[in-house]
Amino acid sequence: ELKVEQNPLFLSMQEGKNYTIYCNYSTTSDRLYWYRQDPGKSLESLFVLLSNGAVKQEGRLMASLDTKARLSTLHITAAVHDLSATYFCAVDSLWGNEKLTFGTGTRLTIIP
Amino acid sequence: GAVVSQHPSRVICKSGTSVKIECRSLDFQATTMFWYRQFPKKSLMLMATSNEGSKATYEQGVEKDKFLINHASLTLSTLTVTSAHPEDSSFYICSARIPGSGGKNIQYFGAGTRLSVL
Numbered sequence: 001e002l003k004v005e006q007n008p009l010f011l012s013m014q015e016g017k018n019y020t021i022y023c024n025y026s027t028t029s030d031r032l033y034w035y036r037q038d039p040g041k042s043l044e045s046l047f048v049l050l051s052n053g054a055v056k057q058e059g060r061l062m063a064s065l066d067t068k069a070r071l072s073t074l075h076i077t078a079a080v081h082d083l084s085a086t087y088f089c090a091v092d093s094l095w096g097n098e099k100l101t102f103g104t105g106t107r108l109t110i111i112p
Numbered sequence: 113g114a115v116v117s118q119h120p121s122r123v124i125c126k127s128g129t130s131v132k133i134e135c136r137s138l139d140f141q142a143t144t145m146f147w148y149r150q151f152p153k154k155s156l157m158l159m160a161t162s163n164e165g166s167k168a169t170y171e172q173g174v175e176k177d178k179f180l181i182n183h184a185s186l187t188l189s190t191l192t193v194t195s196a197h198p199e200d201s202s203f204y205i206c207s208a209r210i211p212g213s214g215g216k217n218i219q220y221f222g223a224g225t226r227l228s229v230l
Contacts, residue, residue, distance in 0.1 A: 031217060042118075042205055043156075043221040050216060088155065092217050098144060098209055100217060102156045 002027050004091050006103040014111050016078050021106045023072040023089035031092035032072045033100065034063050036085045043088065047074075076108075084110045115139055116208045118222025125196055126230055133191045133225045135206030141186035142208035146219065147179075150203040159204075162189040196229045203227075 003026040013019050023032070031050055035043040047056045049065035049072060056063050060083065062075045072089055086107045090100040115138040125131050135145055143164045148156040160181050161169040168181035178200075180192040189208075193200055203226050207219040 033217070035221075040226075042224040043207075045218075045220070048216055048218065098217050099158060099161065100146075100219065101158075105155050107153075 002029070002091060002093060002101045004089060004101050004103040006087075006089060006106050008106060009104060010107050010109075012109045012111060013076075013079055015080055018078065019076050021074040021076075021087055021108070023074070023103050025070050025072075025091045025101075025103075028067070028070070029091045029093075030065075030067045032065050033090045033092075034072075034074055035088045035090065037088065037105075038085050046087075079110045081110045081112060084108055116142075116206065116220045116222045118206050118225055120225060121223055122226045122228075124228045124230065127197050128195055131193045131196055131227060133193075133204055133206070133227075135189045135191070135208070135222050137187045137208045137220075140208075141211060142189075143186060143211060144209045145183060145189040146207045146209070147181060147189075147191050148205045148207070150205060150224075152203075156205065159191075164189075193227065196227070198229045201227055201229045 005024050007022045034046040036046050037043050047063040052067040054065045060077045065072045086105050088105050089103040093099040117136045119134045145162040147159045149159050150156050158171050159174045162181050162183040164183045164186050170176050183189040203224050205224045206222040210218040
């Protein structure tokens with residue numbers, strides 16, 4: 001069974017600081033996705049990482065994938081209040097049935 | 113970008129009634145849609161995969177007779193919670209896979225439906 005874990009589960013940080021969210025998964029996969037969820041809302045797609053060493057950046061967020069370590073990171077640079085949300089990573093299954101397994105989520109709160 | 117419409121956004125019902133939730137892909141045809149359930153402050157749990165023109169594939173532990181899924185057209189999947197009980201109260205989210213995305217499992221998500229069963 002594919003398991004996806006995120007660390008930390010909760011993160012409170014000051015504006016202007018940098019931090020990294022980690023996503024570990026238990027079986028081989030080379031497709032990983034990051035989503036953002038605001039309270040009471042659905043999911044917004046942030047990044048799609050499709051190969052080992054993939055790195056993508058959008059604004060203050062940068063995501064990377066290391067398939068050998070089964071690890072993805074979401075790095076936040078100079079955090080601003082608007083980034084407060086819950087962030088999920090999700091991993092594709094290997095059996096071609098298009099299922100996504102979601103991580104536990106990281107609730108990020110940016111303090112002014 | 114692709115849009116997935118989910119309706120209703122919120123529903124309150126009495127115990128024992130059935131509730132239907134609709135998920136529509138507005139500007140593309142989705143042969144595959146997914147239904148998720150999310151408990152407060154928890155992650156998304158896949159309930160079932162909805163395939164156009166065929167039976168849905170349910171995840172282990174999900175009651176097929178409780179959560180009826182119909183995917184009768186390429187743009188519409190419905191989830192019916194039958195004989196709802198308070199423990200069925202949750203946030204239900206659908207998603208639709210973008211066709212032709214090859215190795216990319218690009219899914220767009222509906223806005224979600226918050227079900228409260230009294």
